[in-house]
Amino acid sequence: MALSSVLETPAAGFNFDNVARNAALEGLFDGRTPKPLKTGTTIAGVVFKDGVVLGADTRATSSEVVADKTCSKIHYIAPNMYCCGAGTAADTEKTTDLLASNLTIFSLNSGRNPRVVMAVSILQDMLYRYHGQIGASLILGGVDCTGNHLYTVGPYGSVNKMPYLTMGSGDLAALGVLEDGYKPDLELDEAKKLVCVAIHAGIMSDLASGNNIDLCVITRQGVDYIRPYQVSEYRDKRKTKYKYGAGTTPVLTEEVVPLKLEVVEEAVQQLDTA
Amino acid sequence: MLRHENATQPDTLVFQKESATHGIIMNTRGLRSQLKDSVPVAGLCPQGAYGVQDSMRSGFSSVKNELLPSHPLELSEKNFQPNQDKMNFSTLRNIQGLHAPLKLQMEYRAARQIQRLPFLQSSNLALDTLRGNDESIGFEDILNDPAQSEMMGEPHMMMEYKLGML
Numbered sequence: 001m002a003l004s005s006v007l008e009t010p011a012a013g014f015n016f017d018n019v020a021r022n023a024a025l026e027g028l029f030d031g032r033t034p035k036p037l038k039t040g041t042t043i044a045g046v047v048f049k050d051g052v053v054l055g056a057d058t059r060a061t062s063s064e065v066v067a068d069k070t071c072s073k074i075h076y077i078a079p080n081m082y083c084c085g086a087g088t089a090a091d092t093e094k095t096t097d098l099l100a101s102n103l104t105i106f107s108l109n110s111g112r113n114p115r116v117v118m119a120v121s122i123l124q125d126m127l128y129r130y131h132g133q134i135g136a137s138l139i140l141g142g143v144d145c146t147g148n149h150l151y152t153v154g155p156y157g158s159v160n161k162m163p164y165l166t167m168g169s170g171d172l173a174a175l176g177v178l179e180d181g182y183k184p185d186l187e188l189d190e191a192k193k194l195v196c197v198a199i200h201a202g203i204m205s206d207l208a209s210g211n212n213i214d215l216c217v218i219t220r221q222g223v224d225y226i227r228p229y230q231v232s233e234y235r236d237k238r239k240t241k242y243k244y245g246a247g248t249t250p251v252l253t254e255e256v257v258p259l260k261l262e263v264v265e266e267a268v269q270q271l272d273t274a
Numbered sequence: 275m276l277r278h279e280n281a282t283q284p285d286t287l288v289f290q291k292e293s294a295t296h297g298i299i300m301n302t303r304g305l306r307s308q309l310k311d312s313v314p315v316a317g318l319c320p321q322g323a324y325g326v327q328d329s330m331r332s333g334f335s336s337v338k339n340e341l342l343p344s345h346p347l348e349l350s351e352k353n354f355q356p357n358q359d360k361m362n363f364s365t366l367r368n369i370q371g372l373h374a375p376l377k378l379q380m381e382y383r384a385a386r387q388i389q390r391l392p393f394l395q396s397s398n399l400a401l402d403t404l405r406g407n408d409e410s411i412g413f414e415d416i417l418n419d420p421a422q423s424e425m426m427g428e429p430h431m432m433m434e435y436k437l438g439m440l
Contacts, residue, residue: 006427007435009392013414014351019344094416101411109409126412129354133347 035063036088038135040208041073042170043084044178044198045139045150047163048191051219052141052148055195056084057170057203058228059210066210074216074225078103078114081142082216082223086168087155088135095136099123116142116149120159128157137167143218170202170209177201192217196230203232211235378404392432395421 026033040061045054060068075083075096083099085092102122103114119140127134132155141150152160152167164182166174177198186194196213203209212228212235359382363375385400402408 002426002428004428004431006425007432009395009420009427010418010423010425011352011414012418012420013412014347015418016345016348016351019348023344094413098411098413098416105409105411130347131350 037062037067037090038088038208040206041086041168042166042174042199042202042206042209043073043086043139043168044166044171044174044195044202045084045141045152045164046178046182046186046191046195047141047148047150048186048188050148050188051143051217052150053188053191053195054082054084054139054141054216054218055199055229056214057199057209058212058214059208060089061208069211072214072227074214074227076100077119077140078107078142079223080113080144080218081116081119081140082218082225083119083141084139084167086137086139086171091134091136092138095123095126095134096138098126113144115144115146116140116151120151120153123153124157124159127153127155132156139165139167141218143220148218166198166202168202168206168209170199170206173205174198174202188217188219192229200230391429392436393427393429 037060040059041057043054043056045052054074056073058069058071058073059066060071071089073084073086073092075085075093077083077096077100081103083096085096099119099122103119106112106118107114119142123138123140127136135155136153137155138153139150140153141148143149149161150163150165152162152165154160163184164178166172166178175198178194181194181197192215195215199209199213203211203213211232213230215226215229217224217226363379366375366378381404382401385398385404388400389396389398399408
């Protein structure tokens, strides 16, 4: 359908046409406007002796409802970098996807492994450009040729580099645990335990965090993505698959009746195969 | 523009009037809009002759719709690329002198003119290569791809708009 009001091809990228419509509709919703899916999260990261440990819970909420109990919040960026995302779920996923694509293009073009500072700069530029409208708070951790790094990028583009970090709605509880338990040059098991306890504190103190705890250990040798590291003790016993094994229903009687068929006509067709 | 330094004011006016092609002065808004530097706030203003709302095409206008730029990001996104270019060119001028940005801008203008007709999709390959967009992915590559737009423009109208005849 050709429209005569379209005089130029629409610009690619974000489309602001619905803003006026939303403003007009706001009065009709009575305060109950539909909310986007947030991760309402506790995410944490710790730098230890040989690398970085990232941890996250697995609950995604949509206002007061738990929308996803097994949400994956640790996103792949590069073989040596992973990123935990808090905030609006779609924003964190798309932003980290774009970042991963950009770094892949870079490493294919230049033949080098991307460094963590590169990822942080790209994220910072991207998020600052949109002035906080993209609600993504990210913890980026990775190991590259210059060492083990952990950064946090806020939704407005602020960057912080620390040996231990937390973000999300449960960050204060988790940060308390990390402040108490962090020492420089931790061993792998101590670091994993510390992050797990920190996320657990966030889960216990924050309604929007919960369910399982995922961990991701990044070292020079490789990545160990442990999902789940610790399953919640309050999980329900519902099965997710309702497939019954053979023999569940007992067979009482069996009767076999062969069908009597006569050959009426037979035609042979040759296929032209070379 | 003074063609001769001794010419008086009325002479230049007459010269400008008589130099128009066959006496028909073509509206160069169409072609010039491609090479515009930035979209001003009034860029959200209605299209139509003399900047007045074209009621036949876009319906009735209301003051509220036109005054507010609706979303805080709308204007900054429209101007993002031109602003980046300006910033880069000015840095380049400070470091390497005037010739560097001049030459680059000449190449940009040349590349920007390699387009198909307005209602067809142009690949903009030369422009992308110059800008470095062929080596990065942003939201403008995945969201709202014009090639998959659900609304199609009327080809004759788009062509007339581009040539400034509308």
